[in-house]
Amino acid sequence: MKLSRIGKNLTAKSGILELMDDLGNALASGDKLMLGGGNPAIIPEVTEAWKKQLEITIGDNQALGKMLSIYDTPQGNEFFIEQMVELMNSHFSWNISKENIAITSGSQSAFFTLFNMFGGLDEQGSLNKILLPIAPEYIGYANQGMDDDIFHVHKPTIELLGDNYFKYHIDFDNLPLDANISAICLSRPTNPSGNVVTDEEIKKLHELAQERGIPLIIDNAYGTPFPCINFTEIKPYFGEGIISVMSLSKLGLPNARNGIIIADKDVIQKVRNANAIQHLSIGTIGQTIVAPLIKSNKLLDLCEQKIRPYYQSKKDFALKVLRENFDNKIDYRIHLNEGTMFFWLWFPSMKMDDKTLYQKLKGKGVIIVPGSYFFYALQEEWDHTSKCVRINYSYCEKAVIQGLEIIANTLLNEDE
Numbered sequence: 001m002k003l004s005r006i007g008k009n010l011t012a013k014s015g016i017l018e019l020m021d022d023l024g025n026a027l028a029s030g031d032k033l034m035l036g037g038g039n040p041a042i043i044p045e046v047t048e049a050w051k052k053q054l055e056i057t058i059g060d061n062q063a064l065g066k067m068l069s070i071y072d073t074p075q076g077n078e079f080f081i082e083q084m085v086e087l088m089n090s091h092f093s094w095n096i097s098k099e100n101i102a103i104t105s106g107s108q109s110a111f112f113t114l115f116n117m118f119g120g121l122d123e124q125g126s127l128n129k130i131l132l133p134i135a136p137e138y139i140g141y142a143n144q145g146m147d148d149d150i151f152h153v154h155k156p157t158i159e160l161l162g163d164n165y166f167k168y169h170i171d172f173d174n175l176p177l178d179a180n181i182s183a184i185c186l187s188r189p190t191n192p193s194g195n196v197v198t199d200e201e202i203k204k205l206h207e208l209a210q211e212r213g214i215p216l217i218i219d220n221a222y223g224t225p226f227p228c229i230n231f232t233e234i235k236p237y238f239g240e241g242i243i244s245v246m247s248l249s250k251l252g253l254p255n256a257r258n259g260i261i262i263a264d265k266d267v268i269q270k271v272r273n274a275n276a277i278q279h280l281s282i283g284t285i286g287q288t289i290v291a292p293l294i295k296s297n298k299l300l301d302l303c304e305q306k307i308r309p310y311y312q313s314k315k316d317f318a319l320k321v322l323r324e325n326f327d328n329k330i331d332y333r334i335h336l337n338e339g340t341m342f343f344w345l346w347f348p349s350m351k352m353d354d355k356t357l358y359q360k361l362k363g364k365g366v367i368i369v370p371g372s373y374f375f376y377a378l379q380e381e382w383d384h385t386s387k388c389v390r391i392n393y394s395y396c397e398k399a400v401i402q403g404l405e406i407i408a409n410t411l412l413n414e415d416e
Contacts, residue, residue: 006146033403034395036367038191038341039254040227041314041394045306046252049298053289067288074275075268076103080287083294084260087225091300094238100262102271103282107221107247107259111185112144113274114217114243114261118183119150128182130217133205134170136344136374136388138191138219151377152176158384164327166346167336168195172204176379177212184209187219189230189339192374192390196230196338202237210241215267217243222340227251228303229311230339243267248286250341251299251307256286311341311394318343318393318400325408341394344371346387352414353386360410366403 003011057063075081081101088094104110119130132141132153145151154175156168168190184205189196197205202218209216222229224236227250238244246260261271275282293299315337322343326332335344350357354370361368371388378385391407393400 009143009146009148012143033366033399033406035391035393035399035403036369037392039392040250040252040341041310043252043306043310046302049293049302050253050289053292056292057288063288067284071281072284072287073272074102074279074281075272076101076282077284077287077291080291080294083291084262087294087300088236088238088262091225092236092238094236094262096238096262099265100268102261102263102268102275103287104259104261104271104275105279105282106249106257107219107245108140109257109278110245110259110261110271111141111217111219113271113278114183114245115141115144115150115185116146117270117274118215119145120147127180129180131176131181131184132377133175133184133186134168134190134195134197135378136168136190136192136371136385138187139369139373139376141185142373142376149377152181152379153375153377155378155380155382160333161336164333165336166333168193170197170201170205175208177208181212181214183215183217185217185219187221188234189222191222191340192342192369192371193335193344194337194340194342195335196232196234199235199237206237206239206242213241215241215243215263217245219245221245221247222250226299226303226307228300228308229341230308231312231315232338238262240264248290251290251303253286253289256289257283258286258290314341314394317397318391318404321401321404325404330408330411341392343391343393345389345391346371346384347389347411348387350387350411350414354389355386357389357410357414361407364406364410366406368407 057067080103081098084101085096085098088096104113115130119128122128127147127149129150129152132151134156135153137153154171157171159167159169161167186197206216218237220236224230224234229250236244243261243263248256248258261268290299331347331349333346333348337343354372358368358370369390371390372385375385
């Protein structure tokens with residue numbers, strides 16, 4: 001098979017492929033303890049909200065026909081966009097209009113468009129790069145570039161805290177902002193570590209981006225205003241040069257495949273153009289379900305009263321189980337979990353690397369995610385990258401109990 005360079009990049013093996021294959025195969029077989037993947041939990045009260053809205057739509061032939069049978073514009077569903085404008089203006093004083101929003105086929109698609117819009121070879125032949133200012137960072141970014149090496153990933157500083165906690169910080173003193181940096185991007189809360197970059201740090205990054213005339217892209221997949229899987233107070237941040245990306249996935253609608261980009265009007269026009277080329281139109285089912293809940297103010301209530309407390313309780317339970325199995329037995333550190341649905345674990349004294357641990361656990365029926373996948377494009381060798389793993393704590397309690405016990409026993413007996 002004769003592939004183009006871009007064809008090879010698109011079809012290459014990747015960490016995100018392994019993660020999604022393991023997720024799908026584990027859920028299909030039913031015989032694995034699933035502590036990997038990022039599938040949102042099925043929360044009964046949330047599912048009931050989707051069900052009620054679908055029943056309303058199904059009962060209205062005109063609305064059903066519009067949802068299933070009529071193309072929207074490449075920008076997205078007009079009613080959904082109107083409700084997003086009202087939400088961000090009324091609750092957060094963003095002062096945006098419909099021209100500031102475009103919908104994509106999931107946030108993964110949004111980042112594919114944005115990264116290739118700003119990163120890669122320009123018309124002069126220079127390689128523009130996306131700066132990820134704090135590693136580890138979301139695994140799904142890694143293979144998005146159609147040109148090679150479009151990311152510059154920056155090593156963080158590490159703060160050691162009590163109770164076996166630690167926290168990554170942006171190393172502002174050594175942040176590389178060379179002429180070839182064409183955008184800055186980070187997730188907030190950060191997948192995989194659960195780190196939350198503070199409002200002050202976001203403002204500082206924005207100022208640095210503004211000085212250089214480049215955008216700051218903020219991935220809000222787990223943050224505010226929805227799904228609110230943040231356990232420390234943060235505010236959604238917007239301004240000139242900010243590109244804010246949101247998603248319906250972690251609300252509990254991953255199969256709806258709807259991402260949301262809020263940005264300056266010229267950026268939105270370019271995203272709209274790209275949507276027309278890639279997708280013609282964006283799927284409307286997720287937008288149709290969620291828009292009325294935004295209009296009635298029920299969506300934020302659902303996030304704050306049901307979704308966040310659900311994950312908070314799962315986190316508290318899993319942390320208790322983890323400490324019962326790890327404390328005084330395993331040399332471990334856990335990143336201060338300020339959001340997401342993951343524990344990010346660091347085993348400083350582990351002899352094997354993270355991928356060996358992953359394979360051993362997979363053989364025992366436990367699925368995790370190796371940490372080194374999240375340190376792609378790091379500019380230097382760092383032993384830390386092979387001693388971390390990501391664990392999803394949001395699945396059933398039985399899987400958490402059994403899985404963490406197996407992980408602890410495997411680490412205790414790693415020479416076997």
